[in-house]
Amino acid sequence: MRKLAHASVLLAAIAVACSSSSSKTDDTANEPASVTFAAPFLWGSASAGFQVEKNLPPTDWGAWVATPGKIKGGDDPNKGGADALAHIDEDVALLVASGQNAYRFSIEWARLYPTRAAFDADQVDMAAVASYDKLFAALRNAKITPLVTMQHFALPAYLSDPSKSTEPQGWERPETGELFGTWCKRVASRWGGEVDWWATINEPLVNPIAGYIQGSFPPGLLLNVDRALTAGRGEARAHAKCYDGIKAGDTKDVDGDGKPSMVGIVHNTPAIEPDARVRYVNNQWILNAIVRGDWDDDFDGNYDGPKDKRADPDLIGRSDYLGINYYSALIASVNGIQIPTVNAGIRQDHLPTDRPKTDFHWDIHPKGFRVILDEAKVYGLPVVITENGIADSNDTNRGRFLLEHLYELGRAKADGMDIRGYFYWSLLDNFEWASGFCPRFGLHSVDRVTGARVARPSVQIYAKVARTGVITKDDIAAQPPYAPPAYCD
Numbered sequence: 001m002r003k004l005a006h007a008s009v010l011l012a013a014i015a016v017a018c019s020s021s022s023s024k025t026d027d028t029a030n031e032p033a034s035v036t037f038a039a040p041f042l043w044g045s046a047s048a049g050f051q052v053e054k055n056l057p058p059t060d061w062g063a064w065v066a067t068p069g070k071i072k073g074g075d076d077p078n079k080g081g082a083d084a085l086a087h088i089d090e091d092v093a094l095l096v097a098s099g100q101n102a103y104r105f106s107i108e109w110a111r112l113y114p115t116r117a118a119f120d121a122d123q124v125d126m127a128a129v130a131s132y133d134k135l136f137a138a139l140r141n142a143k144i145t146p147l148v149t150m151q152h153f154a155l156p157a158y159l160s161d162p163s164k165s166t167e168p169q170g171w172e173r174p175e176t177g178e179l180f181g182t183w184c185k186r187v188a189s190r191w192g193g194e195v196d197w198w199a200t201i202n203e204p205l206v207n208p209i210a211g212y213i214q215g216s217f218p219p220g221l222l223l224n225v226d227r228a229l230t231a232g233r234g235e236a237r238a239h240a241k242c243y244d245g246i247k248a249g250d251t252k253d254v255d256g257d258g259k260p261s262m263v264g265i266v267h268n269t270p271a272i273e274p275d276a277r278v279r280y281v282n283n284q285w286i287l288n289a290i291v292r293g294d295w296d297d298d299f300d301g302n303y304d305g306p307k308d309k310r311a312d313p314d315l316i317g318r319s320d321y322l323g324i325n326y327y328s329a330l331i332a333s334v335n336g337i338q339i340p341t342v343n344a345g346i347r348q349d350h351l352p353t354d355r356p357k358t359d360f361h362w363d364i365h366p367k368g369f370r371v372i373l374d375e376a377k378v379y380g381l382p383v384v385i386t387e388n389g390i391a392d393s394n395d396t397n398r399g400r401f402l403l404e405h406l407y408e409l410g411r412a413k414a415d416g417m418d419i420r421g422y423f424y425w426s427l428l429d430n431f432e433w434a435s436g437f438c439p440r441f442g443l444h445s446v447d448r449v450t451g452a453r454v455a456r457p458s459v460q461i462y463a464k465v466a467r468t469g470v471i472t473k474d475d476i477a478a479q480p481p482y483a484p485p486a487y488c489d
């Protein structure tokens with residue numbers, strides 16, 4: 001992620017003695033000629049409210065955007081972009097036209113409850129409810145399965161305010177987790193008749209790293225390891241509260257599988273090389289907590305600390321599936337800024353490898369996808385790929401990227417992994433956090449001024465896969481080799 005990677009970024013990776021997980025590499029000669037995803041399978045694309053909506057009531061991200069120098073080019077999602085709530089029918093038509101049967105989006109806490117008083121009194125903003133009702137109705141009519149994210153980076157300003165960053169903000173405060181449980185229960189009660197697939201928090205480790213170590217996300221602290229770990233702990237516990245809230249709120253089984261809800265977290269798991277300590281902190285720590293209830297309070301890779309606990313009843317079993325985001329490789333490196341007690345760093349852009357790069361300076365590394373799927377397999381849960389995509393404004397590389405990654409996914413599925421769906425990031429070009437509108441991830445381009453959507457050619461490649469469920473080696477070979485990226489910075 002760019003959020004992790006503007007420079008050499010240090011992760012609060014405490015020295016941990018833990019085993020390295022194996023990476024599977026196969027000889028090309030042994031690879032099957034094709035892979036198949038049998039129905040039912042969720043073929044969709046993903047988005048997030050702050051990245052595609054306009055005029056969100058006050059949030060920490062809104063304050064961050066308004067702070068000079070924080071967003072590349074001074075870009076502002078209120079002054080351009082997709083304006084998705086004003087284009088609901090059009091965007092659902094784009095999903096249908098490209099053969100997709102699923103859509104991941106977030107419901108924004110600040111939109112439903114713009115003030116703390118409104119939240120406390122449970123006075124929901126009815127215009128906001130009407131917008132989301134409209135989206136749900138459009139999806140239902142088009143037979144598109146929603147996967148709803150309860151929190152995708154932005155928090156209401158009354159819970160997280162970067163102008164008060166000397167005090168605990170957001171997930172650092174236990175109260176946020178408590179309120180989040182209530183938020184999740186209310187949303188699940190209101191829309192449980194529309195939704196079976198729920199995601200609690202998007203990329204819970206990104207906020208601590210980008211917000212407290214790197215300083216590129218609110219609250220914008222630099223190298224504050226202690227507060228980063230507090231925020232990370234808060235997110236793990238908030239996830240469990242949200243899980244319980246959804247289970248209490250959503251009693252309606254929409255798809256008839258006998259379960260009213262499937263609840264998971266959306267976890268960012270890059271293919272980390274070569275440092276097992278960093279892999280543990282970033283990829284495994286939170287899953288150990290919310291799946292097994294194993295609480296490693298000091299992030300040291302074992303469970304013998306004074307606050308550590310095994311099988312914590314407040315955490316264990318709070319995952320019906322794993323939401324996995326995979327984009328790229330990440331290299332653990334000790335160069336860069338050195339800070340006391342931290343002896344590992346990470347970087348995800350400008351890697352010194354010979355792999356092809358995206359417009360966002362990330363490595364294109366489909367084999368790494370299989371590596372992280374193998375890492376996730378140990379938890380024994382169904383998996384949904386909640387994000388995978390490429391910044392590629394010329395659309396020269398997106399087709400090959402998609403097919404190569406889906407081929408690896410298909411192989412993991414053929415080897416017995418219970419993979420339920422794949423969501424491409426993203427349906428539309430959107431506001432890429434601290435990088436503004438610069439990287440173009442969309443299957444459809446968006447004119448920043450008019451909001452006009454235009455399908456990129458690669459959408460047809462995705463549509464064919466979504467309609468047939470088949471990817472062949474010949475399909476991949478028919479794609480041009482990766483072209484040099486069109487860096488936008």
Ligand code: FCB
Pocket residue numbers: 001048051202203268325387425432433441
């Ligand atoms: C992920 C985020 C998503 C988007 C993509 C490119 O880390 O979840 O919002 O920014 O990266």
